[in-house]
Amino acid sequence: MNAIKKFLRYIVYHVMAGSTFYLATIACGFTTISPTPQHALQLFLMFALIGLLTITLTELQSHQFLKIPFLGKIFLHFVGTFLIIAGTSFVFNWHFAAPSIVASFIWGYLIIYPVVWLALYFYWWLTARKINVSLRSRQANFHSSNNHSN
Template identity: 35%
Template structure:
């Protein structure tokens, strides 16, 4: 039951990140998918799967560089598969280069945002622990 709860949590976090990225691309008027129910469902499923894939970082026996590399490549393959299955046409002709650059930029942006979030959380926890130790 604990594993199912963790996977569900990871999936929801993935959906939240995917929705944020999608809404950001819409706000910036970047070329993106048309917001049809089918494409939004595909985006949510893709984001949930990528979120679940992030549990790879919980594996103690896997080194961090290998986990990052595996996550990057697996995420890229998931996005490619979703692109193909949904018929989004990002892989045709000159769009391929733009797609790869966009993928790398978005992937880096998400990791920077997560790093900053973790850093803020760690600082808050450190501050709380220091207060408790002084009492």
């Protein structure tokens, strides 16, 4: 049951993150996909596939099936994500692969992918910082309560 929860958590997280960044691309005027219900479902599927890629790489690494350094894992994720986006573009006829758009698609991907990673890194850093502050506070309260009981 825990494996299913973890699996679903990765998918939901990637759908949420992907949706957020898609809305940001719309706000900046960088999208070529019109926001229709059909496209929304297709994007959800694409983001879920990226989540599956991420959990697959994570699980392979954690079970020692794939011993590669962290940067190697990021590179595999980078290439895999590119292939998922290019593949869904082809399957759903989004015209990312049209000859006139290929160069701008690649440049956009090379810009957006690091921006997403930096945003996620910043989010994880803030989360870790909040947890550390909470742990320090809890530890200080624990020590002060032990001093009063003596």
